[in-house]
Amino acid sequence: MASVGLNEFKSVISDFKKLNSLALKGAIVAPLIDLWLQVGPMPSKPAAVLSSLVEFIVVIWVFQFLYQADERKLKLGMNAALILFSAAMFMSLILLWTFSIAPNQSRQRVVEGYSLREDVRPLINDSYTAEEALRESAYDASKVWTKSSIVIVTLLISVTWIAAFASFAFYLTVFIVLQRRRSKLRPSRH
C-alpha cells in the first residue's frame, strides 16, 4: 500500500507534462517567491523555506498515507482543507495588516507587539501613539513593545501563514490523487 502511494508520488513529481503535476510543484515552490516579494511573515527567509518544506512534507504524507483511502473521506478532507486554507490565509493577512508596518520601500516589514514596554507605556496617549513611538525608535519594535509580545505575534503570523500553504498543498494533492485514481479506472482508448 505504502509503495503504491510512493510510486504514484514519484510518478507525479517526475512528470513535467501534465498540468496537475506542474501545479503541485508550483505550489511547493510558491512560498519561496516571498523571498523576493516579502509580503509574508517575518523573518521572510526562514518563513518561506519552512512553508515550502512543510508543503513538501504534506504532499509526501498524503501520497504515503491517503493514496488508497476512501474517496468520501478524501473529499471531506478536501473541503476541510479548503476551509482551513481560507481561514488561515484570512487570519494571516489580518495579523499582517494589524501587527506589521513597512517603514520604507524596501518591502521589509517590522512586526509589532501587543504589550508596551514599561518605560514606554507612560509616554503613550491619544496624541502620541505606539506607531509614532516606533517611528521615533529607528523602527526597532523591541524598543516599544515587550520582546515576548513581539515573539508571540511573529509566531502567530508564521503559523497561520504556514498552515495556509500546508492546507493548500493538502487540497491540491488530494485532488491529484483522486484524478489519478479515476484516470486509472477509465478504460484505455488505445
Place this chain on the structure above:
Amino acid sequence: MHISIWMRLAIHNRFLASCLLLFVVSLPSIHNATFSNSQKFPKSTALLYDSRHAQKAFSLENQSVQNALVQLSRTDAMDDRNLLGRTRFAVNKPSHSYSYDLDPTPTRYVLSGDDPYGKPLEALIRLESIRRDFESSVPNENFWRPRTVDIQSAIDNCIDRIDSSEFKFKPKYFQDECSKKIEAEFQNLDRSIQRYASVNKLKRIIVETRDAIAGYRIVVKTDPPKIQVHIMTLLQYKKYQYLNVPADKYQWNDLFDPENVMIGWYHYRVDWPKNLNGPEEGNVEITKPGVLTFTPKSN
C-alpha cells in the same frame, strides 16, 4: 522500513534531493538573517585610536608595561567620553532610575590587530571609566569597591601572564583565558549593581544602539566641517525627558563616519564652538536617502 523508503526517495527522486539541497544551502543565509547583529562602531575610529595610542605608547616606553597601560587607560577614561571612556554608570535620584553599560569595546578600537595587550587595556579603560562614574554617582556606597578590586587583579594577572615567557608558546590559549577571567569579574560587578538597584528600588533605563531595520544611507555633513554630531532616537530622548534625566547623563551615539544608515525621527546635538552660538539641539526625520547638512543658526 521507513528509513529504506526515505533512502529510496532521496536517491531516486531528483526533485526531493534538490529541495533538500536548497534547504541545506539556505541554512547559512537563514542563520545570518536571523542572528546577524549590526556593527556598533565605525572602522575609521580604529585608525584614530591606533595613531593616538602609538604616540602615547612611545612616550611611555621607559615605564613598565603595567604602569604604561594603567596611565593610558586613565587618560582615555578622562579624555574620550564618547567611545572608550563613555559614561558607564549613572544614577538619577529624582526619577529613581539608573543606567549602566559594562559591555566591552571591541579591542580593535584600543590597539591594532591582535595585540595581546589590547584586551587588558580595554578592560582597564572600562574599569577606570566605571570607577570614575561610581565615584561621582555613588561615592558613599561600598557595593562596587571590592568588585573593582577583583577586576583590577584579574587584569593584573592577565598582564603578568602576557609578560611571562610561556605566553609565546600558547598565545591564543592565554588570551582566551584572560578574557574569560576578566569578563567573569565584570559579571560579578553586574550582579552587584543589580542587587544595589533592587535594594534601592531603582528602575533601569536601557540604552540600545542597535539598528532595527535597513534604513537609508545618509551622508552627515557640518558646515563648517569637522564638528562632532551626536544623535539618539527621538523616543530615547522623550524617555529621558519623562524621567527628568539630567542632560549630562544622556547617552548619545556619536557619528564618527560621514556615511550612516538611519531611518525615522532622531534627536541631535551639534557641538558648534562658542563663536558659532555653541551647541545646538533639535529633531530631524529621515524619510529618504541623501545628505544631511547641519549649519549653525545665525544670530
